[in-house]
Amino acid sequence: MTDSENPRRISEDILAIGIAWIFLVASLACVRIDRTGDESGDPQVAASHVLTPYVAKPGGWVDSPLEGLGGWDAGLPKLQGVIGSGLLLAAAFSVGVWLRGQRVGRFLVGFAGLFLLGCLAYGMAGQALVKAYNLEYALWALAVALVIANTVGVPEWLRPAIQTEFFIKTGLVLLGSEILLSRLLALGLPGVCVAWVVTPIVLITTFWFGQKVLRIESPTLNMVVSADMSVCGVSAAIASAAACRAKKEELSLAIGLSLTFTVMMMVVMPAVIGVTGMSQILGGAWMGGTIDSTGAVAAAGEMLGDEAASVAVTIKMIQNILIGVVAFGIAVFWTTVMEPRSSNQDTSDEPSSEADDEHRDDFSTSTAPRRNVGLSEIWFRFPKFILGFVAASLLCSFSYGAVEDGGVWVSTSIGVTKTLRGWMFCLAFVSIGLETDFRRLRHQLKGGKPLLLYAAGQTLNLTLTLAMAYLMFEVVFKDVVAAAP
Amino acid sequence: MKPLSVQLRYRQWLLVVLVVFTIAVWLVGLPSLSALPSNAAYLKRLDSSGIDASAMVYTELPPSMFLDAGDWVIQH
Numbered sequence: 001m002t003d004s005e006n007p008r009r010i011s012e013d014i015l016a017i018g019i020a021w022i023f024l025v026a027s028l029a030c031v032r033i034d035r036t037g038d039e040s041g042d043p044q045v046a047a048s049h050v051l052t053p054y055v056a057k058p059g060g061w062v063d064s065p066l067e068g069l070g071g072w073d074a075g076l077p078k079l080q081g082v083i084g085s086g087l088l089l090a091a092a093f094s095v096g097v098w099l100r101g102q103r104v105g106r107f108l109v110g111f112a113g114l115f116l117l118g119c120l121a122y123g124m125a126g127q128a129l130v131k132a133y134n135l136e137y138a139l140w141a142l143a144v145a146l147v148i149a150n151t152v153g154v155p156e157w158l159r160p161a162i163q164t165e166f167f168i169k170t171g172l173v174l175l176g177s178e179i180l181l182s183r184l185l186a187l188g189l190p191g192v193c194v195a196w197v198v199t200p201i202v203l204i205t206t207f208w209f210g211q212k213v214l215r216i217e218s219p220t221l222n223m224v225v226s227a228d229m230s231v232c233g234v235s236a237a238i239a240s241a242a243a244c245r246a247k248k249e250e251l252s253l254a255i256g257l258s259l260t261f262t263v264m265m266m267v268v269m270p271a272v273i274g275v276t277g278m279s280q281i282l283g284g285a286w287m288g289g290t291i292d293s294t295g296a297v298a299a300a301g302e303m304l305g306d307e308a309a310s311v312a313v314t315i316k317m318i319q320n321i322l323i324g325v326v327a328f329g330i331a332v333f334w335t336t337v338m339e340p341r342s343s344n345q346d347t348s349d350e351p352s353s354e355a356d357d358e359h360r361d362d363f364s365t366s367t368a369p370r371r372n373v374g375l376s377e378i379w380f381r382f383p384k385f386i387l388g389f390v391a392a393s394l395l396c397s398f399s400y401g402a403v404e405d406g407g408v409w410v411s412t413s414i415g416v417t418k419t420l421r422g423w424m425f426c427l428a429f430v431s432i433g434l435e436t437d438f439r440r441l442r443h444q445l446k447g448g449k450p451l452l453l454y455a456a457g458q459t460l461n462l463t464l465t466l467a468m469a470y471l472m473f474e475v476v477f478k479d480v481v482a483a484a485p
Numbered sequence: 486m487k488p489l490s491v492q493l494r495y496r497q498w499l500l501v502v503l504v505v506f507t508i509a510v511w512l513v514g515l516p517s518l519s520a521l522p523s524n525a526a527y528l529k530r531l532d533s534s535g536i537d538a539s540a541m542v543y544t545e546l547p548p549s550m551f552l553d554a555g556d557w558v559i560q561h
Binding site: 060062063064065124125127128129130131132133134135136137138147148150151152175178183185186187232233234235266293294295296298299302309310311313314316317320411414418422425 | 493496499500503507511512515516518519524527530531534536537538539540541542543544545546548550551552553
Protein backbone atom coordinates (compact mmCIF):
# COMPACT_ATOMS: atom_id res chain seq x y z
CA MET A 1 0.00 0.00 0.00
CA THR A 2 1.34 3.41 -0.83
CA ASP A 3 1.18 6.30 1.57
CA SER A 4 -1.31 8.09 -0.66
CA GLU A 5 -3.77 5.24 -0.04
CA ASN A 6 -3.21 5.44 3.69
CA PRO A 7 -6.40 6.76 5.30
CA ARG A 8 -4.56 7.97 8.40
CA ARG A 9 -1.95 9.80 6.29
CA ILE A 10 1.07 8.79 8.35
CA SER A 11 3.98 7.87 6.14
CA GLU A 12 5.95 4.68 6.61
CA ASP A 13 9.15 6.72 7.15
CA ILE A 14 7.61 8.72 10.00
CA LEU A 15 6.26 5.55 11.62
CA ALA A 16 9.66 3.86 11.27
CA ILE A 17 11.32 6.83 12.98
CA GLY A 18 8.66 6.84 15.71
CA ILE A 19 8.96 3.12 16.52
CA ALA A 20 12.77 3.15 16.47
CA TRP A 21 12.97 6.24 18.66
CA ILE A 22 10.52 4.78 21.19
CA PHE A 23 12.77 1.70 21.43
CA LEU A 24 15.88 3.89 21.63
CA VAL A 25 14.61 6.25 24.34
CA ALA A 26 13.09 3.36 26.34
CA SER A 27 16.37 1.47 26.13
CA LEU A 28 18.41 4.48 27.31
CA ALA A 29 15.94 4.99 30.16
CA CYS A 30 16.24 1.35 31.27
CA VAL A 31 20.00 1.51 31.90
CA ARG A 32 20.98 1.38 35.57
CA ILE A 33 24.41 2.74 36.52
CA ASP A 34 25.99 1.95 39.88
CA ARG A 35 29.01 3.89 41.03
CA THR A 36 31.09 2.49 43.87
CA GLY A 37 34.56 3.34 45.14
CA ASP A 38 37.29 0.76 45.56
CA GLU A 39 40.03 0.73 48.25
CA SER A 40 42.25 3.13 46.31
CA GLY A 41 39.40 5.59 46.01
CA ASP A 42 38.98 5.19 42.24
CA PRO A 43 35.31 5.11 41.29
CA GLN A 44 34.05 1.82 39.82
CA VAL A 45 31.20 2.05 37.36
CA ALA A 46 28.91 -0.92 36.71
CA ALA A 47 25.89 -0.86 34.43
CA SER A 48 22.94 -3.15 33.87
CA HIS A 49 19.86 -3.05 31.67
CA VAL A 50 16.33 -3.79 32.86
CA LEU A 51 15.32 -5.27 29.51
CA THR A 52 18.28 -7.63 29.05
CA PRO A 53 16.40 -10.80 30.18
CA TYR A 54 13.50 -9.99 27.83
CA VAL A 55 15.42 -9.23 24.62
CA ALA A 56 17.58 -11.90 22.99
CA LYS A 57 18.22 -13.84 19.80
CA PRO A 58 19.27 -17.49 19.41
CA GLY A 59 23.01 -17.71 20.00
CA GLY A 60 25.83 -19.91 18.76
CA TRP A 61 25.87 -23.71 18.98
CA VAL A 62 28.05 -26.63 17.96
CA ASP A 63 26.09 -29.89 18.26
CA SER A 64 22.48 -28.94 18.99
CA PRO A 65 20.51 -25.76 18.18
CA LEU A 66 19.16 -25.87 21.77
CA GLU A 67 22.65 -24.78 22.91
CA GLY A 68 21.86 -21.47 21.20
CA LEU A 69 19.01 -20.97 23.66
CA GLY A 70 21.25 -21.65 26.65
CA GLY A 71 21.01 -25.44 26.71
CA TRP A 72 18.19 -27.86 27.61
CA ASP A 73 19.72 -28.76 30.98
CA ALA A 74 19.85 -25.10 32.01
CA GLY A 75 16.16 -24.69 31.11
CA LEU A 76 16.66 -22.76 27.85
CA PRO A 77 17.22 -19.39 29.60
CA LYS A 78 17.43 -17.44 26.33
CA LEU A 79 13.99 -18.60 25.20
CA GLN A 80 12.34 -15.96 27.38
CA GLY A 81 14.38 -13.26 25.63
CA VAL A 82 13.57 -14.59 22.17
CA ILE A 83 9.84 -14.70 22.94
CA GLY A 84 10.10 -11.27 24.57
CA SER A 85 11.73 -9.83 21.42
CA GLY A 86 8.95 -11.31 19.30
CA LEU A 87 6.24 -9.82 21.53
CA LEU A 88 7.91 -6.38 21.64
CA LEU A 89 8.27 -6.28 17.86
CA ALA A 90 4.75 -7.62 17.28
CA ALA A 91 3.31 -4.93 19.55
CA ALA A 92 5.33 -2.09 18.00
CA PHE A 93 4.69 -3.03 14.38
CA SER A 94 1.00 -3.77 15.09
CA VAL A 95 0.59 -0.13 16.08
CA GLY A 96 2.44 0.89 12.91
CA VAL A 97 0.28 -1.37 10.77
CA TRP A 98 -2.88 -0.03 12.42
CA LEU A 99 -1.79 3.57 11.84
CA ARG A 100 -1.28 2.70 8.19
CA GLY A 101 -4.84 1.48 7.94
CA GLN A 102 -4.14 -2.25 7.72
CA ARG A 103 -5.72 -5.08 9.70
CA VAL A 104 -3.83 -5.81 12.91
CA GLY A 105 -5.25 -9.32 13.41
CA ARG A 106 -4.14 -10.54 10.00
CA PHE A 107 -0.73 -8.92 10.53
CA LEU A 108 -0.24 -10.69 13.87
CA VAL A 109 -1.08 -14.11 12.43
CA GLY A 110 1.44 -13.60 9.62
CA PHE A 111 3.99 -12.09 11.99
CA ALA A 112 4.03 -15.28 14.09
CA GLY A 113 4.99 -17.29 10.98
CA LEU A 114 7.53 -14.71 9.85
CA PHE A 115 9.14 -14.63 13.30
CA LEU A 116 9.44 -18.44 13.36
CA LEU A 117 11.21 -18.29 9.98
CA GLY A 118 13.50 -15.65 11.48
CA CYS A 119 14.26 -18.01 14.40
CA LEU A 120 15.09 -20.74 11.89
CA ALA A 121 17.48 -18.37 10.04
CA TYR A 122 19.18 -17.38 13.30
CA GLY A 123 19.41 -21.05 14.26
CA MET A 124 21.08 -21.97 10.96
CA ALA A 125 23.49 -19.02 11.21
CA GLY A 126 24.32 -19.92 14.82
CA GLN A 127 26.11 -23.20 14.05
CA ALA A 128 29.71 -22.56 15.09
CA LEU A 129 31.33 -23.45 11.77
CA VAL A 130 28.77 -21.47 9.75
CA LYS A 131 29.33 -18.50 12.05
CA ALA A 132 33.11 -18.80 11.83
CA TYR A 133 32.97 -18.35 8.06
CA ASN A 134 30.77 -15.27 8.27
CA LEU A 135 27.72 -16.91 6.68
CA GLU A 136 25.44 -14.59 8.61
CA TYR A 137 21.71 -14.71 9.29
CA ALA A 138 20.84 -12.46 6.33
CA LEU A 139 21.93 -15.23 3.95
CA TRP A 140 19.88 -17.95 5.69
CA ALA A 141 16.83 -15.73 6.09
CA LEU A 142 16.92 -15.08 2.34
CA ALA A 143 17.63 -18.73 1.51
CA VAL A 144 14.85 -20.20 3.66
CA ALA A 145 12.28 -17.72 2.36
CA LEU A 146 13.40 -18.05 -1.27
CA VAL A 147 13.01 -21.83 -1.09
CA ILE A 148 9.48 -21.51 0.30
CA ALA A 149 8.45 -18.85 -2.20
CA ASN A 150 9.83 -20.75 -5.18
CA THR A 151 8.59 -24.24 -4.28
CA VAL A 152 5.20 -24.31 -2.56
CA GLY A 153 4.63 -20.55 -2.67
CA VAL A 154 3.85 -18.04 0.07
CA PRO A 155 0.70 -18.89 2.05
CA GLU A 156 -1.92 -16.13 2.00
CA TRP A 157 -2.01 -15.84 5.82
CA LEU A 158 1.71 -14.92 5.84
CA ARG A 159 1.45 -12.07 3.32
CA PRO A 160 0.07 -9.30 5.62
CA ALA A 161 3.25 -9.56 7.73
CA ILE A 162 5.58 -9.05 4.75
CA GLN A 163 6.51 -5.42 5.49
CA THR A 164 10.03 -5.36 4.06
CA GLU A 165 10.60 -1.60 3.83
CA PHE A 166 8.97 -0.95 7.20
CA PHE A 167 11.29 -3.44 8.97
CA ILE A 168 14.37 -2.16 7.12
CA LYS A 169 13.70 1.52 7.77
CA THR A 170 12.95 0.97 11.46
CA GLY A 171 16.05 -1.21 11.83
CA LEU A 172 18.17 1.41 10.09
CA VAL A 173 17.01 4.22 12.37
CA LEU A 174 17.91 2.00 15.33
CA LEU A 175 21.26 1.23 13.68
CA GLY A 176 21.93 4.98 13.76
CA SER A 177 22.28 4.77 17.55
CA GLU A 178 25.25 2.41 17.07
CA ILE A 179 27.09 4.84 14.77
CA LEU A 180 29.10 6.80 17.30
CA LEU A 181 30.86 9.72 15.63
CA SER A 182 32.83 10.33 18.82
CA ARG A 183 34.83 7.15 18.09
CA LEU A 184 35.94 8.40 14.68
CA LEU A 185 39.42 9.28 15.95
CA ALA A 186 40.00 5.92 17.66
CA LEU A 187 43.06 5.39 15.46
CA GLY A 188 43.92 9.04 14.88
CA LEU A 189 44.57 10.55 11.46
CA PRO A 190 45.96 7.34 9.88
CA GLY A 191 42.70 5.52 10.60
CA VAL A 192 40.60 8.33 9.17
CA CYS A 193 42.75 8.45 6.02
CA VAL A 194 42.44 4.70 5.41
CA ALA A 195 38.73 4.46 6.16
CA TRP A 196 37.32 7.86 5.18
CA VAL A 197 39.49 8.89 2.22
CA VAL A 198 39.92 5.62 0.32
CA THR A 199 36.37 4.37 0.87
CA PRO A 200 34.49 7.28 -0.82
CA ILE A 201 37.01 7.27 -3.70
CA VAL A 202 36.41 3.55 -4.27
CA LEU A 203 32.63 3.94 -3.94
CA ILE A 204 32.38 6.78 -6.46
CA THR A 205 34.87 5.24 -8.91
CA THR A 206 33.16 1.85 -8.81
CA PHE A 207 29.74 3.42 -9.38
CA TRP A 208 31.13 5.46 -12.30
CA PHE A 209 32.78 2.31 -13.72
CA GLY A 210 29.48 0.43 -13.50
CA GLN A 211 27.58 3.20 -15.26
CA LYS A 212 30.03 4.24 -17.94
CA VAL A 213 32.14 1.16 -18.66
CA LEU A 214 30.03 -1.87 -17.74
CA ARG A 215 26.79 -0.01 -18.51
CA ILE A 216 24.82 -1.85 -15.87
CA GLU A 217 21.12 -1.52 -16.60
CA SER A 218 20.05 -0.63 -13.09
CA PRO A 219 21.90 2.24 -11.36
CA THR A 220 20.38 1.19 -8.04
CA LEU A 221 21.95 -2.27 -8.36
CA ASN A 222 25.22 -0.58 -9.30
CA MET A 223 25.05 1.68 -6.23
CA VAL A 224 24.15 -1.10 -3.78
CA VAL A 225 26.98 -3.37 -5.01
CA SER A 226 29.44 -0.44 -4.98
CA ALA A 227 28.43 0.56 -1.45
CA ASP A 228 28.49 -2.91 0.10
CA MET A 229 31.87 -3.63 -1.50
CA SER A 230 33.52 -0.35 -0.53
CA VAL A 231 31.99 0.37 2.90
CA CYS A 232 31.09 -2.56 5.12
CA GLY A 233 29.09 -5.32 3.49
CA VAL A 234 25.54 -6.21 4.46
CA SER A 235 24.84 -3.20 6.72
CA ALA A 236 26.00 -0.76 4.02
CA ALA A 237 24.01 -2.67 1.39
CA ILE A 238 20.84 -2.33 3.47
CA ALA A 239 21.41 1.38 4.12
CA SER A 240 22.29 2.24 0.51
CA ALA A 241 19.43 0.14 -0.90
CA ALA A 242 16.96 1.98 1.31
CA ALA A 243 18.51 5.36 0.48
CA CYS A 244 18.27 4.88 -3.32
CA ARG A 245 15.11 2.72 -3.23
CA ALA A 246 16.74 -0.28 -4.88
CA LYS A 247 14.69 -3.31 -5.85
CA LYS A 248 14.57 -6.14 -3.32
CA GLU A 249 16.26 -8.67 -5.59
CA GLU A 250 19.09 -6.17 -6.12
CA LEU A 251 19.74 -6.11 -2.38
CA SER A 252 19.66 -9.94 -2.28
CA LEU A 253 22.15 -10.13 -5.13
CA ALA A 254 24.51 -7.57 -3.59
CA ILE A 255 24.50 -9.42 -0.27
CA GLY A 256 25.13 -12.76 -1.99
CA LEU A 257 28.14 -11.27 -3.81
CA SER A 258 29.47 -9.62 -0.68
CA LEU A 259 29.28 -12.75 1.47
CA THR A 260 30.89 -14.91 -1.23
CA PHE A 261 33.88 -12.58 -1.59
CA THR A 262 34.08 -12.05 2.19
CA VAL A 263 34.52 -15.79 2.84
CA MET A 264 37.29 -15.96 0.21
CA MET A 265 39.06 -12.82 1.44
CA MET A 266 39.00 -13.75 5.13
CA VAL A 267 40.88 -16.95 4.29
CA VAL A 268 43.23 -15.67 1.58
CA MET A 269 44.28 -12.27 2.97
CA PRO A 270 45.86 -13.46 6.25
CA ALA A 271 47.80 -16.06 4.22
CA VAL A 272 49.04 -13.43 1.74
CA ILE A 273 49.99 -11.04 4.56
CA GLY A 274 51.85 -13.84 6.33
CA VAL A 275 53.75 -14.90 3.19
CA THR A 276 54.78 -11.36 2.26
CA GLY A 277 56.03 -10.60 5.78
CA MET A 278 53.87 -7.52 6.12
CA SER A 279 53.72 -6.01 9.62
CA GLN A 280 50.68 -6.77 11.78
CA ILE A 281 49.65 -3.10 11.82
CA LEU A 282 49.83 -2.73 8.05
CA GLY A 283 48.18 -6.10 7.46
CA GLY A 284 45.43 -5.34 9.95
CA ALA A 285 44.75 -1.94 8.41
CA TRP A 286 44.64 -3.48 4.91
CA MET A 287 42.13 -6.15 5.97
CA GLY A 288 40.06 -3.70 8.00
CA GLY A 289 39.69 -1.42 5.00
CA THR A 290 38.89 -4.10 2.44
CA ILE A 291 37.09 -7.14 3.88
CA ASP A 292 33.39 -6.26 3.75
CA SER A 293 32.01 -7.78 6.90
CA THR A 294 32.96 -6.60 10.39
CA GLY A 295 32.94 -10.07 11.93
CA ALA A 296 35.06 -11.48 9.11
CA VAL A 297 37.59 -8.68 9.67
CA ALA A 298 37.89 -9.68 13.33
CA ALA A 299 38.25 -13.38 12.47
CA ALA A 300 40.85 -12.71 9.75
CA GLY A 301 42.76 -10.36 12.05
CA GLU A 302 42.79 -12.99 14.77
CA MET A 303 44.56 -15.39 12.35
CA LEU A 304 47.48 -12.92 12.23
CA GLY A 305 47.59 -11.97 15.90
CA ASP A 306 46.08 -9.67 18.53
CA GLU A 307 47.82 -6.56 17.19
CA ALA A 308 46.48 -7.10 13.66
CA ALA A 309 43.01 -7.92 14.96
CA SER A 310 42.81 -4.72 17.01
CA VAL A 311 43.97 -2.49 14.16
CA ALA A 312 41.69 -4.30 11.67
CA VAL A 313 38.50 -4.02 13.74
CA THR A 314 39.22 -0.39 14.65
CA ILE A 315 39.63 0.54 10.97
CA LYS A 316 36.40 -1.33 10.25
CA MET A 317 34.65 0.49 13.10
CA ILE A 318 35.70 3.84 11.60
CA GLN A 319 34.37 2.60 8.25
CA ASN A 320 31.10 1.51 9.95
CA ILE A 321 30.70 5.10 11.14
CA LEU A 322 30.81 6.17 7.48
CA ILE A 323 27.48 4.36 6.82
CA GLY A 324 25.48 7.39 7.96
CA VAL A 325 27.35 9.80 5.70
CA VAL A 326 27.13 7.41 2.75
CA ALA A 327 23.39 6.77 3.22
CA PHE A 328 22.71 10.50 3.52
CA GLY A 329 24.88 11.27 0.46
CA ILE A 330 23.20 8.59 -1.65
CA ALA A 331 19.73 9.81 -0.62
CA VAL A 332 20.62 13.40 -1.60
CA PHE A 333 22.27 12.29 -4.89
CA TRP A 334 19.29 10.13 -5.84
CA THR A 335 16.74 12.77 -4.92
CA THR A 336 18.47 15.66 -6.68
CA VAL A 337 20.22 13.99 -9.63
CA MET A 338 19.10 10.47 -10.47
CA GLU A 339 15.34 10.68 -9.94
CA PRO A 340 14.80 14.00 -11.77
CA ARG A 341 16.83 12.61 -14.68
CA SER A 342 14.81 9.39 -14.86
CA SER A 343 11.47 11.18 -14.43
CA ASN A 344 12.48 13.55 -17.21
CA GLN A 345 13.12 10.52 -19.41
CA ASP A 346 9.74 9.09 -18.46
CA THR A 347 7.88 12.25 -19.42
CA SER A 348 9.73 12.69 -22.71
CA ASP A 349 9.34 9.08 -23.82
CA GLU A 350 6.40 7.30 -25.28
CA PRO A 351 4.23 5.53 -22.71
CA SER A 352 6.49 2.79 -21.47
CA SER A 353 5.89 -0.91 -21.39
CA GLU A 354 6.64 -2.99 -18.30
CA ALA A 355 9.99 -3.99 -19.81
CA ASP A 356 10.93 -0.35 -20.32
CA ASP A 357 9.89 0.36 -16.77
CA GLU A 358 12.53 -2.07 -15.57
CA HIS A 359 15.19 0.14 -17.17
CA ARG A 360 13.74 3.54 -16.36
CA ASP A 361 16.60 4.45 -14.03
CA ASP A 362 19.32 3.75 -16.56
CA PHE A 363 21.83 6.51 -15.81
CA SER A 364 24.43 5.25 -18.24
CA THR A 365 22.37 5.63 -21.39
CA SER A 366 20.61 8.81 -20.34
CA THR A 367 21.25 11.78 -22.59
CA ALA A 368 18.36 13.73 -21.14
CA PRO A 369 19.23 17.06 -19.56
CA ARG A 370 18.71 17.47 -15.86
CA ARG A 371 15.33 18.83 -14.91
CA ASN A 372 15.46 21.45 -12.19
CA VAL A 373 13.49 20.41 -9.15
CA GLY A 374 12.29 22.66 -6.38
CA LEU A 375 13.17 22.30 -2.73
CA SER A 376 9.66 21.11 -1.90
CA GLU A 377 9.92 18.32 -4.47
CA ILE A 378 13.33 17.31 -3.14
CA TRP A 379 11.86 17.20 0.37
CA PHE A 380 8.87 15.18 -0.88
CA ARG A 381 11.16 12.61 -2.51
CA PHE A 382 13.80 12.50 0.20
CA PRO A 383 13.69 9.29 2.31
CA LYS A 384 12.84 10.88 5.67
CA PHE A 385 13.91 7.90 7.75
CA ILE A 386 17.53 8.86 6.97
CA LEU A 387 16.98 11.93 9.15
CA GLY A 388 15.86 9.69 12.02
CA PHE A 389 19.00 7.61 11.49
CA VAL A 390 21.26 10.69 11.57
CA ALA A 391 19.46 12.13 14.62
CA ALA A 392 19.84 8.82 16.52
CA SER A 393 23.53 8.78 15.67
CA LEU A 394 24.01 12.38 16.83
CA LEU A 395 22.11 11.82 20.09
CA CYS A 396 24.09 8.71 21.02
CA SER A 397 27.41 10.21 19.87
CA PHE A 398 26.80 13.26 22.03
CA SER A 399 25.71 11.15 25.01
CA TYR A 400 28.70 8.83 24.57
CA GLY A 401 31.27 11.61 24.51
CA ALA A 402 29.86 14.52 26.48
CA VAL A 403 27.76 13.08 29.31
CA GLU A 404 29.26 11.72 32.52
CA ASP A 405 29.46 7.89 32.25
CA GLY A 406 28.01 8.36 28.75
CA GLY A 407 30.22 5.64 27.33
CA VAL A 408 28.94 2.93 29.64
CA TRP A 409 25.37 4.27 29.44
CA VAL A 410 25.18 4.25 25.63
CA SER A 411 27.10 0.97 25.29
CA THR A 412 24.72 -0.79 27.69
CA SER A 413 21.70 0.58 25.84
CA ILE A 414 23.16 -0.55 22.50
CA GLY A 415 23.44 -4.06 23.98
CA VAL A 416 19.63 -4.24 23.82
CA THR A 417 18.83 -2.12 20.75
CA LYS A 418 21.31 -4.00 18.54
CA THR A 419 19.38 -7.23 19.24
CA LEU A 420 16.09 -5.61 18.24
CA ARG A 421 17.76 -4.09 15.16
CA GLY A 422 19.07 -7.55 14.26
CA TRP A 423 15.56 -9.03 14.49
CA MET A 424 14.17 -6.25 12.28
CA PHE A 425 16.79 -6.91 9.59
CA CYS A 426 16.24 -10.65 9.90
CA LEU A 427 12.47 -10.22 9.39
CA ALA A 428 13.20 -7.89 6.47
CA PHE A 429 15.39 -10.52 4.78
CA VAL A 430 12.77 -13.22 5.32
CA SER A 431 10.24 -10.83 3.73
CA ILE A 432 12.57 -10.11 0.79
CA GLY A 433 13.07 -13.83 0.18
CA LEU A 434 9.33 -14.47 0.27
CA GLU A 435 8.78 -11.73 -2.34
CA THR A 436 11.61 -12.73 -4.68
CA ASP A 437 11.22 -14.79 -7.80
CA PHE A 438 14.33 -16.74 -8.89
CA ARG A 439 13.69 -15.68 -12.51
CA ARG A 440 14.10 -12.00 -11.64
CA LEU A 441 17.39 -12.76 -9.88
CA ARG A 442 18.59 -14.51 -13.03
CA HIS A 443 17.76 -11.39 -15.06
CA GLN A 444 19.98 -9.30 -12.76
CA LEU A 445 22.90 -11.69 -13.27
CA LYS A 446 22.72 -11.38 -17.07
CA GLY A 447 26.21 -11.06 -18.57
CA GLY A 448 27.84 -11.43 -15.16
CA LYS A 449 28.09 -7.63 -14.89
CA PRO A 450 27.44 -7.38 -11.13
CA LEU A 451 30.19 -9.94 -10.55
CA LEU A 452 32.57 -7.98 -12.80
CA LEU A 453 31.63 -4.76 -11.02
CA TYR A 454 32.34 -6.27 -7.62
CA ALA A 455 35.64 -7.81 -8.74
CA ALA A 456 36.85 -4.60 -10.40
CA GLY A 457 35.81 -2.44 -7.45
CA GLN A 458 37.40 -4.77 -4.91
CA THR A 459 40.65 -4.83 -6.92
CA LEU A 460 40.77 -1.03 -6.78
CA ASN A 461 39.85 -1.15 -3.08
CA LEU A 462 42.67 -3.61 -2.30
CA THR A 463 45.21 -1.53 -4.21
CA LEU A 464 44.28 1.91 -2.86
CA THR A 465 43.80 0.70 0.73
CA LEU A 466 47.18 -1.03 0.76
CA ALA A 467 48.85 2.07 -0.67
CA MET A 468 47.16 4.40 1.84
CA ALA A 469 47.80 2.06 4.81
CA TYR A 470 51.46 1.77 3.80
CA LEU A 471 51.77 5.54 3.47
CA MET A 472 50.08 6.21 6.81
CA PHE A 473 51.44 3.42 9.01
CA GLU A 474 54.86 2.77 7.45
CA VAL A 475 55.90 6.22 6.21
CA VAL A 476 54.09 9.30 7.58
CA PHE A 477 53.13 8.06 11.08
CA LYS A 478 55.70 5.29 11.40
CA ASP A 479 57.18 6.74 14.58
CA VAL A 480 54.00 7.87 16.27
CA VAL A 481 51.89 4.71 16.08
CA ALA A 482 53.07 2.53 18.90
CA ALA A 483 51.74 -0.12 21.19
CA ALA A 484 51.76 0.32 24.92
CA PRO A 485 53.82 -2.28 26.76
CA MET B 486 4.02 -27.95 -20.43
CA LYS B 487 3.26 -30.04 -17.35
CA PRO B 488 -0.17 -29.63 -15.74
CA LEU B 489 -0.26 -27.37 -12.65
CA SER B 490 -1.03 -30.19 -10.21
CA VAL B 491 2.04 -32.14 -11.41
CA GLN B 492 4.21 -29.02 -11.10
CA LEU B 493 2.92 -28.40 -7.56
CA ARG B 494 3.56 -31.99 -6.53
CA TYR B 495 7.08 -31.77 -7.97
CA ARG B 496 7.72 -28.58 -6.02
CA GLN B 497 6.35 -30.08 -2.81
CA TRP B 498 8.71 -33.03 -3.18
CA LEU B 499 11.56 -30.64 -3.91
CA LEU B 500 10.81 -28.80 -0.66
CA VAL B 501 10.73 -32.07 1.30
CA VAL B 502 14.10 -33.12 -0.17
CA LEU B 503 15.62 -29.70 0.65
CA VAL B 504 14.30 -29.82 4.22
CA VAL B 505 15.71 -33.33 4.80
CA PHE B 506 19.03 -32.30 3.24
CA THR B 507 19.22 -29.17 5.41
CA ILE B 508 18.44 -31.09 8.61
CA ALA B 509 21.11 -33.68 7.75
CA VAL B 510 23.74 -31.02 7.01
CA TRP B 511 23.05 -28.88 10.09
CA LEU B 512 22.45 -31.61 12.66
CA VAL B 513 24.94 -34.23 11.43
CA GLY B 514 27.38 -32.84 8.86
CA LEU B 515 28.33 -29.51 10.42
CA PRO B 516 28.70 -30.82 14.02
CA SER B 517 30.97 -33.59 12.66
CA LEU B 518 33.07 -31.07 10.74
CA SER B 519 33.23 -28.81 13.81
CA ALA B 520 34.69 -31.69 15.80
CA LEU B 521 37.67 -32.12 13.45
CA PRO B 522 40.80 -31.09 15.41
CA SER B 523 41.80 -28.20 13.15
CA ASN B 524 38.27 -26.76 13.09
CA ALA B 525 37.74 -27.33 16.80
CA ALA B 526 40.99 -25.49 17.58
CA TYR B 527 39.98 -22.55 15.34
CA LEU B 528 36.51 -22.36 16.90
CA LYS B 529 38.03 -22.48 20.38
CA ARG B 530 40.37 -19.60 19.51
CA LEU B 531 37.49 -17.47 18.25
CA ASP B 532 35.44 -18.35 21.31
CA SER B 533 38.21 -17.48 23.76
CA SER B 534 38.73 -14.10 22.03
CA GLY B 535 34.97 -13.46 22.16
CA ILE B 536 34.93 -12.93 18.37
CA ASP B 537 31.61 -13.32 16.58
CA ALA B 538 32.84 -13.84 13.02
CA SER B 539 29.33 -13.23 11.71
CA ALA B 540 29.06 -9.75 13.30
CA MET B 541 27.39 -7.23 10.99
CA VAL B 542 28.36 -4.06 12.89
CA TYR B 543 31.28 -3.30 15.23
CA THR B 544 28.97 -3.13 18.25
CA GLU B 545 28.59 -6.93 17.98
CA LEU B 546 32.27 -7.44 18.82
CA PRO B 547 33.82 -7.29 22.32
CA PRO B 548 34.64 -3.64 23.22
CA SER B 549 38.09 -4.67 24.46
CA MET B 550 39.16 -5.45 20.87
CA PHE B 551 39.18 -1.81 19.80
CA LEU B 552 42.19 0.42 20.11
CA ASP B 553 40.32 3.22 21.88
CA ALA B 554 39.21 0.78 24.56
CA GLY B 555 42.42 -1.16 25.13
CA ASP B 556 46.01 -0.49 26.07
CA TRP B 557 46.99 0.88 22.69
CA VAL B 558 48.02 4.51 22.34
CA ILE B 559 48.48 6.83 19.42
CA GLN B 560 51.24 9.29 20.26
CA HIS B 561 51.09 12.60 18.43
